[in-house]
Amino acid sequence: MFSKSFVFLLIVLVFETKCDKEKVFDSSDCDLGSLVEEIASYDKRVKKIIDYTLSGPFKGKTYDELAKFVDKFGARPSGTLDLEQSIDYMIDLFHNEGLHEVITEEVEVPLWERGAEVLTMYEPRKKKMEILGLGKSVKTPLNGLTAEVVVISNFTQLEETPDEKIKGKIVLYVPIFTTYSETVVYRTQGAAKASAKGAVASLVRSIAPFSIDSPHTGSQTYSDGVEPIPAAAITLEDADLITRLYNRGETVKVQLIMYSTLETRVSRNTLVDLKGKESPEKLVIVSGHIDSWDVGQGAMDDGGGIFVSWAAPVILNRLNLIPRRTIRAILWTAEELGLIGVHAYKKAHEDESHNINFIMESDEGTFAPLGLVANGNHKTRCIVAEVLKLFQSINASTLIESDSPGSDISIFTGTGIPGASLHNDNGQYFWFHHTEGDTMNVETTENLDLGAAFWTAVAYIIADLSIDIPR
Amino acid sequence: MFSKSFVFLLIVLVFETKCDKEKVFDSSDCDLGSLVEEIASYDKRVKKIIDYTLSGPFKGKTYDELAKFVDKFGARPSGTLDLEQSIDYMIDLFHNEGLHEVITEEVEVPLWERGAEVLTMYEPRKKKMEILGLGKSVKTPLNGLTAEVVVISNFTQLEETPDEKIKGKIVLYVPIFTTYSETVVYRTQGAAKASAKGAVASLVRSIAPFSIDSPHTGSQTYSDGVEPIPAAAITLEDADLITRLYNRGETVKVQLIMYSTLETRVSRNTLVDLKGKESPEKLVIVSGHIDSWDVGQGAMDDGGGIFVSWAAPVILNRLNLIPRRTIRAILWTAEELGLIGVHAYKKAHEDESHNINFIMESDEGTFAPLGLVANGNHKTRCIVAEVLKLFQSINASTLIESDSPGSDISIFTGTGIPGASLHNDNGQYFWFHHTEGDTMNVETTENLDLGAAFWTAVAYIIADLSIDIPR
Numbered sequence: 001m002f003s004k005s006f007v008f009l010l011i012v013l014v015f016e017t018k019c020d021k022e023k024v025f026d027s028s029d030c031d032l033g034s035l036v037e038e039i040a041s042y043d044k045r046v047k048k049i050i051d052y053t054l055s056g057p058f059k060g061k062t063y064d065e066l067a068k069f070v071d072k073f074g075a076r077p078s079g080t081l082d083l084e085q086s087i088d089y090m091i092d093l094f095h096n097e098g099l100h101e102v103i104t105e106e107v108e109v110p111l112w113e114r115g116a117e118v119l120t121m122y123e124p125r126k127k128k129m130e131i132l133g134l135g136k137s138v139k140t141p142l143n144g145l146t147a148e149v150v151v152i153s154n155f156t157q158l159e160e161t162p163d164e165k166i167k168g169k170i171v172l173y174v175p176i177f178t179t180y181s182e183t184v185v186y187r188t189q190g191a192a193k194a195s196a197k198g199a200v201a202s203l204v205r206s207i208a209p210f211s212i213d214s215p216h217t218g219s220q221t222y223s224d225g226v227e228p229i230p231a232a233a234i235t236l237e238d239a240d241l242i243t244r245l246y247n248r249g250e251t252v253k254v255q256l257i258m259y260s261t262l263e264t265r266v267s268r269n270t271l272v273d274l275k276g277k278e279s280p281e282k283l284v285i286v287s288g289h290i291d292s293w294d295v296g297q298g299a300m301d302d303g304g305g306i307f308v309s310w311a312a313p314v315i316l317n318r319l320n321l322i323p324r325r326t327i328r329a330i331l332w333t334a335e336e337l338g339l340i341g342v343h344a345y346k347k348a349h350e351d352e353s354h355n356i357n358f359i360m361e362s363d364e365g366t367f368a369p370l371g372l373v374a375n376g377n378h379k380t381r382c383i384v385a386e387v388l389k390l391f392q393s394i395n396a397s398t399l400i401e402s403d404s405p406g407s408d409i410s411i412f413t414g415t416g417i418p419g420a421s422l423h424n425d426n427g428q429y430f431w432f433h434h435t436e437g438d439t440m441n442v443e444t445t446e447n448l449d450l451g452a453a454f455w456t457a458v459a460y461i462i463a464d465l466s467i468d469i470p471r
Numbered sequence: 472m473f474s475k476s477f478v479f480l481l482i483v484l485v486f487e488t489k490c491d492k493e494k495v496f497d498s499s500d501c502d503l504g505s506l507v508e509e510i511a512s513y514d515k516r517v518k519k520i521i522d523y524t525l526s527g528p529f530k531g532k533t534y535d536e537l538a539k540f541v542d543k544f545g546a547r548p549s550g551t552l553d554l555e556q557s558i559d560y561m562i563d564l565f566h567n568e569g570l571h572e573v574i575t576e577e578v579e580v581p582l583w584e585r586g587a588e589v590l591t592m593y594e595p596r597k598k599k600m601e602i603l604g605l606g607k608s609v610k611t612p613l614n615g616l617t618a619e620v621v622v623i624s625n626f627t628q629l630e631e632t633p634d635e636k637i638k639g640k641i642v643l644y645v646p647i648f649t650t651y652s653e654t655v656v657y658r659t660q661g662a663a664k665a666s667a668k669g670a671v672a673s674l675v676r677s678i679a680p681f682s683i684d685s686p687h688t689g690s691q692t693y694s695d696g697v698e699p700i701p702a703a704a705i706t707l708e709d710a711d712l713i714t715r716l717y718n719r720g721e722t723v724k725v726q727l728i729m730y731s732t733l734e735t736r737v738s739r740n741t742l743v744d745l746k747g748k749e750s751p752e753k754l755v756i757v758s759g760h761i762d763s764w765d766v767g768q769g770a771m772d773d774g775g776g777i778f779v780s781w782a783a784p785v786i787l788n789r790l791n792l793i794p795r796r797t798i799r800a801i802l803w804t805a806e807e808l809g810l811i812g813v814h815a816y817k818k819a820h821e822d823e824s825h826n827i828n829f830i831m832e833s834d835e836g837t838f839a840p841l842g843l844v845a846n847g848n849h850k851t852r853c854i855v856a857e858v859l860k861l862f863q864s865i866n867a868s869t870l871i872e873s874d875s876p877g878s879d880i881s882i883f884t885g886t887g888i889p890g891a892s893l894h895n896d897n898g899q900y901f902w903f904h905h906t907e908g909d910t911m912n913v914e915t916t917e918n919l920d921l922g923a924a925f926w927t928a929v930a931y932i933i934a935d936l937s938i939d940i941p942r
Binding site: 067068071072073074124125127130211212213214236237240241244245248296297431432435436437439440441 | 538539542543544545595596598601682683684685707708711712715716719767768902903906907908910911912
């Protein structure tokens, strides 16, 4: 019997480790027969989409619309009015493009609102430190918590430290970033484990390879039977400063003040169909999440993702390229606090899940597209690899294999439904991820044009092929 | 007749444009005769210094001492007790190494202390924006200033804008960073020029090529006969957000609250002599400034500079390599608010300025050393280029020519006294400069070992050569 918290923890774990075990697909033993010729025959339509987007009437449009959107609403946290108004705005944007098959589906979501957050080191000297509370963290007493810091490098060290050395202290985890999936466990599970050892609060070195004094927030989860304690991320710089002081034998004492509220609200998933002309019940889904963290503008995470997914039906509609199957653009809600929107969608659409031909998601940046990260059986991967050959002119022909690509869509791809996430040149993604630096300054017109063209053309071909993508 | 402000403005201009007109020196027509052989004969001593610092007892020492220093004191703004205590600490550090020829010289310096600084955009939507007031900025009224923003790209555009469009508004300068010297004028002169047109405050897009929502402070100066108005830097991200909103025809209204105090205090330049064994009156100066901005730790600007300059006499003393001339390490005070320490030194030591054989400064980062940026006549440059040939093993043999290298020392080098600043791999210098990101995270053990070895060996050779560096 699993508790609700444990299920949530599992969700978070699946969600946060999605990038593991990826390798470039080797298509040398693919044998697709006449399908090769069929796929090659899409070359003119691909070129038409690329030209329209990179040098035609759509040039710069994805960037401009994304900028107008994120400039107007800024951050769009789950449960806020800003998020709901931004959903209404997107609906209008689809309508304005003549796309009227738009529905929304309600979802109960958490509204975790950050209040004042202040971290001050008092010993060995006074220094105010930037922090960001982690998602759903409990607050401190109004006067804050003042306690000594214990620096912990990893969970093994925590386990091996006697409880009395942790009790009443604030644990600071200082894992050095390797990969996100490997390091993020100190953010997602740190507070629960520290509390189990008697800590009064949990701090974590931001899960990032680079910083300019820029803390990174993100989700975390408490465990059943363990007192929930305040949890926050601090900057790489301050974490390393405290570590150096601590390693020199100094007593490091800090005051932590955090305030927040947690309520429940109703949000909406947004579904937009460009109906297929032959098998409208069959779906190729393109998607991203419209909610964001409450810092920055959510331009990268995941404004870019929703705007390339907006562009796909819009460009196809403008070019009157209507595929055999339906293209459904979905703007998931409440991804950041635990894939809540997509779970509601999956439940509500259980009866049509056999109709999902292919499910796509862009949620790891919209830097220059390089190809796809896809799951599926061997034949599926052969087909996707063959489709990607049509994108050599824009250097987006790489197929990376993964068992459960994507973040939201991993709950489909993880069960064998074929799908893909956007593989893009996102080496700096975690520099900005979940920080105040997630703004339009991370985006470029060129990359969004490339991403929109690629996303649109891939979705079109897969939705139009003579055969379904095999499961 | 020049007013005091005007002189200060000139100082700032000289200081801020120091990087202009640099090119790699061409040594093909150098003819140094027997000096070539003499310089080459230092190869064993150079190797000894490099080995001692990179793999011997001094390995890691420069980084460790710098870390202990900046971790203990943090930022060290001009006029503060922290700065004075950090000076005392450095004196002890020299004494502990058996260097007792240490004196300090008092200097009147400004103490500009930043209070609360809050910038909130109210229209077209509410957003709190990070700011950093600029040096010596006046404060706003207690309730702040609420006004519309006028976005200005350059001074020509400002001049061409009718006064009535500026009057009562807040000017935001949004120059795109090209080079520091080219772009920084909007920070140093922006408020004065905006005030002359009737603006009530002046904001500037941070003078930086990159940001993670990280504002950059720095000096600025008012003009005589013009009302001083509050002046602050905002982040690239927010400047670009406001610019996009403004260019879409939106009215952008902000509230700016700034508080600060300006007083006068006494600080000290610190002079440490490793006396020359033949001509102790003749000086080779190595230097950096001990004050910093009030953000970050001042580890890069200019902690690294003072610690490689600390290392030079320390390493030579440890290795008993005593040159003919005196090596003087100087820790300048109050560089950031206008080269105040060095001006006082120049005045106090006017009678021995003919004895400055060569003056060196590290104040543009201590990333991997690449060589020197030097002034001087042709023969001087030939000598320096010949000396640099001894550093091919550590890739630090490049000589860049400049008419007035350095920041503090430019008031010497600008008048023809030969000198050099550290040329280093500082392409990311302005990512961190004058921000909260100027911390130990920018520094590495390897780079500081390389920098200390290079700085020490160069100073030694020049101080020991059989001939003076020609003027």
